[in-house]
Amino acid sequence: MSKKAKKYTFRKFINDAHLWLGIGSGIILFLVCLSGTVLTFEEEIKALFVKEFVVADASGSPLSMKELAESLSKEGIVSNVIIPAETNEALKFSVKTSPQERRGTTYFVDPYSGEYQKVQKSNLDGFFLTMFKMHRWLLLETEVGRPIVGVATLIFLFMAISGIILWFPKRIKWKNFKPGFKIKLNANWKRINHDLHNTLGFYASIFLVIMSLTGLFWSFEWYRDAGSKVLGTKVFGNRDGGPKFESALKPGTTEKTFEEILQLTSAEFAFKGETTITIPAKDKEVYTITKNNHSRFSPIITDKLVLDRDGTLLHKELFAEKPLNVQIASLIKPIHMGTIYGTFSKIIYFFACLIATSLPITGTLIWINKLKTKKSKKKQPAFV
Template sequence: MSKKVKKYTFRKFINDAHLWLGIGSGIILFLVCLSGTVLTFEEEIKDLFVKDFVVADATGNTLSMEQLSESLAAEGIVSTITIPESTKEALKFSVKTSSKERRGTTYFVNPFSGEYQKEQKSSLEGFFLTMFKMHRWLLMDTEIGRPIVGVATIIFILLAISGIVLWFPKKLKWKNFKPGFKIKFKANWKRINHDLHNTLGFYACIFLVIMSLTGLFWSFEWYRDAGSAVLGTKVFGNRGGGPKFESAVKPNASIKSFEEILYIASAELAYKGETNVAVPVQENDVYTITKTNTSRFSPVITDKLVLDRDGTIIHKELFSSKPLNVQIASLIRPIHMGTIYGSFSKIIYFLACLVATSLPITGTIIWIKKLKIKKSKKKQPVLA
C-alpha cells in the first residue's frame, strides 16, 4: 500500500517560513530582545545604586536663581536649569566649563540653602552601556552591527505576522480558538512550552510589532526617509533643537530677572510640570523653556516657549497645536522605548520584551521536538 503524498498548502508554507526564519535569526533576536528588556527600566535601576540628594528645610524661603547660580560659579557657567514639579525635590543645574562644551555637568542644588552635589554616576553605567551597544549594534562596529540588527528586526516582523496566521485554527470555530488564549499548566512540559510560545506570543504581538516598526528608524536611512515621506514630515529632523533665535534687546532695555522670566512662562504654560530653562550665556542668547504637562495622557509631551531677556515672547510651540503627522513623528522615540505612557507603558513593554526573549528558546524546543518525531516516523517500517 503506497503512502499518500500530502499536499503542500499555504499554511504549510507559512509554517516553514516561520520555522526557518526563526531558526536563522534566533540568536540575534534573543540578544536584541534580552538587552531591550534590561534597558526598559534603565533609569529606575541605576537610581537604586545612587545615593539620593536630600533637600532639607523644605518649609523655608528659596534663594533666587541668581544666588544659586553664583554658588556654582566656581564650577563653571550655568547653561540650563531644570525645575521639578515638586518643591521638595532638588533643582538640576547643567554647568559648562566653556561655551564650546557640548554637554555640561549636572549638579543637584538645594533651593533653600544653595548646597549642591555633582550628579553621581551609577555603578551600573558600564553595564547599561554594554546593553545599549548590544541592542543597537550587537557589540560590533556600528556600520556592521546596525544593518544586522535591522535585518533581524524585519525578520522579527515577518515572524510576528506569520505567527498570528498560525495562531488561528484551521477551522474557525470558537471551541478551536479557546486553547490559543490560555496556557494549560496542568499538561506535560512539551504542551506548556508550546502554549508559552503560542499564547504569550499572541498577547505580546502587537507591542512587539510596534517596537520593531519604530526601531527600524534607527537601523536604516532608507526606512527613515520612507517614513518621513509617508508622514509628510522629517523623522528625527529636529535634533538640533529647531530654529535658532537671537536676542533683539537694545543695550539700554530693561532686562528681566530669572524669576520674572519664569513667571511669564508659568502664565503662558499654566499647568504643573517639570520646567527646563536654557539660560542665556552670551549677549545674543535668549531663554528657551520647555515644560512637561504631567496631567496629559503622555508624560513625555512638552511645550516650548522662547523669551527674550526683556520678557518678550519670541516663539510659542504647543504640542497640541502641531499637525497630527508632526505629533506622530515626534513621538516615535518614546513609542519605541515604552515611555509614551510613563510607568504603565514601560511595564507592558518590559513584559512584552520578556516574552520576545523567550520566543527563540520555546520555538527552538518545539522545532527539536518535531525533528525527533520525524526521525521516529522514518524508522518505522512501511507496510506494503
C-alpha cells in the same frame, strides 16, 4: 498504494518561513531582545545604586536663581536648569565645565540651602552601556552591527506578523480559539513550551510589531526616509532644536530676572509640570523653555516657549496644536522605548520584551521536538 502528496498551502509557507527565519536569526534576536528588556528600567535600576540627594527643608523661602547659579559658577558655566513640579525636590542644573562640552554635567541643587552635589556615577553605568551597544550594534562596529540588527529586526517584524497568522486556527470556530488564549499548565513540558510560545507570543505581538516598526528608524536611512515621506514630515528632523532665535534687544534695555521669566512661563503654561529652561549666556541668546503637563495622557509630551531677555514672546509651540503627522513623528522614540505613558507603559514593554526574549528559545525547542518526532516515526516498521 502511495499516499497522495499534500498541497503546499499559503499557511504551510508562512509556517516554514516563520520556522527557518527564526532558527537563522534566533541568537541575534535573543541578544537584542534581552538587552532591550534590561534597558527598559535603566534609570530606575541605576538610581537604586547611588545615594539620593534629598532637599533638607522645604518650609522656607527658596534662594533666587541668580544666587544658586552663582554658587555653581566655580564649577563652570550654567547652561540650563530643570525645575521639578514638586517644591520639595532638588533642581537639576547643567554646568559646562569647558566650552567644548556639549550637554554639560548635571548637579542636584537644594533650592533652599544652595547645597549641591554632582550627579553620581552608578556602578552599573558600564553594564548598561554594554547593553545599549548590544541592543543597537551587537557590540560590533557601528557600520557592521547596525545593518545586522536592522535585518534581524525586519525578520522579527515578519515573525511577529506571521505568528499572529499562525495563531489563528484553520477552522474559525470559538472552541478552536480557546486553547490559544491560555497556557495548559497541567500538561507535559512539550505542550507547556508550545503554549508559552504560541499564547505569550500572541499577547505580546502587537507591542513587538510596534517596537520593530519604530526600531527600524535607527537601523536604515532608507527606512527613515520612507517613513518621513509616509508621515509627511521628517523623522528625527528636529534634533537640532528647531528654528533658531536671537535676541533683538538694544543696548541698555532692562532685562527680566530669572524669576520674572519663570512667572511669564507660568502665565503662558498654566499647568503643573516639570520645566526646563535654557539660560542665555551670550548677548544674542534667548530663553528656551519646555514644560510638560502632569495631567496629560503622556508625561513626556512638552510644550515649548521662547522668550527674549526682556520677556518678549518670540515663539510658542503647543504639542496639541501640531498636525497629527508631526505629533506621531516626534513620539517615535518614546513609543519605541516604552516611555510614552510613563511607568505604566514601561511595565508593559518590560514583559513584552521578556516574552520576546523567550520566543527564540521556546521556538527552537518546538523545532527540536518535531525533529525527534519525525525521526521516531521513521524508525517505526512499515506495515504492508
